Amino acid sequence: MSSNRNGFIADPIPAVLIRTALPIVFITSMNGLLTVVDAALLGAFAGREALAAVTVMFPASMLLIALSTMVSSGMASILARQLGARSLGEARATFAGAHGLALVLFLAVIVAFVAFGEGLTSLVADGSDKVAAMAHQFLMITVFTSPLLFLVSVQSDALRVEGRVGFMALAGLLVSVGNIAFNIAMIAGLGLGVAGSAMGTAAAQAVALTVILIYRLRGRGELGTLGFAFGDWSRGWAAILSLGAARSLSFLGIALGSVAIIAAVRLYAPANAETTIAAYGIVTRLMTFAYLPLLGLSLAMQAVAGNNIGAGLWPRSAATLRLSIIVALVYGAMVELVLLAVRGSIGGWFVADAGIVRAVGDILPIYVALYFTLGPMMMIASYFQSMGDARRSAFLSLARTYLFAVPLTFALPALLGETGIWAAMPSADLLLVLTTALVLLRPGPANSPGLFVRA
Numbered sequence: 015m016s017s018n019r020n021g022f023i024a025d026p027i028p029a030v031l032i033r034t035a036l037p038i039v040f041i042t043s044m045n046g047l048l049t050v051v052d053a054a055l056l057g058a059f060a061g062r063e064a065l066a067a068v069t070v071m072f073p074a075s076m077l078l079i080a081l082s083t084m085v086s087s088g089m090a091s092i093l094a095r096q097l098g099a100r101s102l103g104e105a106r107a108t109f110a111g112a113h114g115l116a117l118v119l120f121l122a123v124i125v126a127f128v129a130f131g132e133g134l135t136s137l138v139a140d141g142s143d144k145v146a147a148m149a150h151q152f153l154m155i156t157v158f159t160s161p162l163l164f165l166v167s168v169q170s171d172a173l174r175v176e177g178r179v180g181f182m183a184l185a186g187l188l189v190s191v192g193n194i195a196f197n198i199a200m201i202a203g204l205g206l207g208v209a210g211s212a213m214g215t216a217a218a219q220a221v222a223l224t225v226i227l228i229y230r231l232r233g234r235g236e237l238g239t240l241g242f243a244f245g246d247w248s249r250g251w252a253a254i255l256s257l258g259a260a261r262s263l264s265f266l267g268i269a270l271g272s273v274a275i276i277a278a279v280r281l282y283a284p285a286n287a288e289t290t291i292a293a294y295g296i297v298t299r300l301m302t303f304a305y306l307p308l309l310g311l312s313l314a315m316q317a318v319a320g321n322n323i324g325a326g327l328w329p330r331s332a333a334t335l336r337l338s339i340i341v342a343l344v345y346g347a348m349v350e351l352v353l354l355a356v357r358g359s360i361g362g363w364f365v366a367d368a369g370i371v372r373a374v375g376d377i378l379p380i381y382v383a384l385y386f387t388l389g390p391m392m393m394i395a396s397y398f399q400s401m402g403d404a405r406r407s408a409f410l411s412l413a414r415t416y417l418f419a420v421p422l423t424f425a426l427p428a429l430l431g432e433t434g435i436w437a438a439m440p441s442a443d444l445l446l447v448l449t450t451a452l453v454l455l456r457p458g459p460a461n462s463p464g465l466f467v468r469a
Contacts (some may be wrong), residue, residue, distance in 0.1 A: 022034075022098065022322060023321055023322050023325045027318070027330055027334055027337060029064035031318055032250075034174075034179050034314040034318055037126070037183030037186075038174065038179060038182070038186075038311075038313050038314045039310035040183060040187075041182070041183050041186030041187060041190065042186075042307055042310035043310070044186065044190030050299050050300070051197065051198075052199065052201075052299075052405075053065060055197055055211075056201065056207070057365045059202050059207075060207040060208065062288075062365065062370075063145050064207050065364075066142075066145050066291060067289065068148075069146065069276075069294070069434065070138040071135070071156075071185075072132070072269070072272050072298060073269035074156075076265050076268050076269035077266060077269050078157070078163060079125065080265035081119050081257065082160075082168075083262045084254075084263075085119065085169045085258060086167040086171035086172075087399070088112075088253070088254035088255060088257040088258025089108060089109065089112035089168060089254050090313075090317070090320075091399050091400060092105075092349035093105050093109065093175045093176075094175040094316065094319075095320050095402065096322065096324065097175060098320065098322065098324025098325045099325065102237075102315075107249045108249065108254070109237050110249055111247060111248065111249030111250040111251060111254065112172075113165075114248055114251070115247075116165065116167075118163075118364035119164065120156060120160055120161050123157055123160060124157065127157045127217055130387070132150060135149040135153060136152040138276075139425070151209050151212075152208040152209065154216070155216065160211075162216055162220055166219050166222055166223050166226070169185075169188065169223065169230075172237060174314075174317050175316075175317045175320065175321070176237060177317075179228070188221055189218045189219055189221075190218070192217065193217075193218035195381060196210075196217045196218055197211055219450065247398070256404045257407075259404065259408055260404065260408035260410075260412065263408065263411065264415070267414070267415030267416055267419075269414070270419060271415050271419050272298065274420045275435060276294070278435045279291055279294065281434075282427040282431065282432055282435065283432045286373075289367070289373055290373055290432075293361065293365075293370045293373035293374045296360075296364050296365070296370070297377050297378060297381060299364075300353065300360070300378075301381075301382075304349045305388075306351070306390055310344065311342055311389070311393070312338070312342075312393055315400070316396050316397075318331075319331040319335060319400040319401075320400040323401055323402075331397075331400070335393060338393040339389075339390045342388075342389025342390050342392065345389055346385055346387070346388055349385060349386075350385045350386050354378070354379060354382070357374070357379055358375045359371070360374060360375075369420075377436050380440065381382050381436045382439075382440075383443075384440040387443050387446070391447065394410060394454070395410035395411045410453060413449050414443070415442070417445075417449075418438075418441065418446065419438050419439055419442035420438075422434075422441050
């Protein structure tokens, strides 16, 4: 996207969505592959305790991702509309403000870790000193290197809405491929276990951030060079937080859902808790791998739709939504069919333990029963965010986990036993579809022509 022509608002919608989505989906898919490779390396070279330690720390890792996403996603929603309206001065001020907000959140994370980190890792380890020590080591490294995560997230999302998806994809590829390479070297080569996993991630993020900053220094992108470093870092925090809260709380919901499932397993299936939690760790990696391309599609849709909304081209933004919903539905159906087909053997890709492999095969068919509905619901919630409709975006983004999945994780096992733990997710998917339909039937803000308006 040049300074004189905005392809988001000028090119045919299918072409611009594909052009924007493919690099983003590729990168998010690589990030998903990383989670799978990391689990396989830990299982093979560090043992089931290491895999369990990283699994119980998964909610904490997702919390950090949630915080970084709150800043970068909220910023991106504002930037897309500002760039679409050609308000470059305001866009650069928003970009600077996002960096200040990221710094404040990082300092808050450090304080929280110093105050509660050791107690948290002991609590989630459930009496295992070895798992607790590994979990604390992993969390400590992850927390103290988290500025890299925050900065890469903000810079990457800015590149996305600037239309610099090709370079954004390159930076993301550096993170993913570099992370895999560093993890192989540190876990398999040096035998560093969970510490190697955390350090590998930080090293890859540092490389990617360096490349992005060099790119900025060369004057590339609508937002200029490194002017954000000298701007008003207190600018626009309230708006960023408001619009970023929905996607952030979605990631936090993933963490909360994992905590609920682990607690429910220990409550309703204590005899095989360690095996079941290890199996759930594998399922989590698989579902993360499947989810991230959907996230990539929603990010691409947001960039295209946001620019068109900013330019007042509502029929084009609605066409972007319709196409995104169709693609997400087809993708989700394909993922579900593949997982059901390989459910009996896929656990063996990670561990040799027959009990864990069998548990993965038992969990998957129930857990993914309505997975095909997830993508279309994500696209609708993301479109509301593109419109600046924080209220409806947040409600639809959060209902699946907070209103349905977590309560059902504890309610259904009382009726169905352990099976009820895994039945909570498809039940939540069904309830989300019904809830979304009800939201769409209600009139929106007076200045919105609707989600499915045509030319």
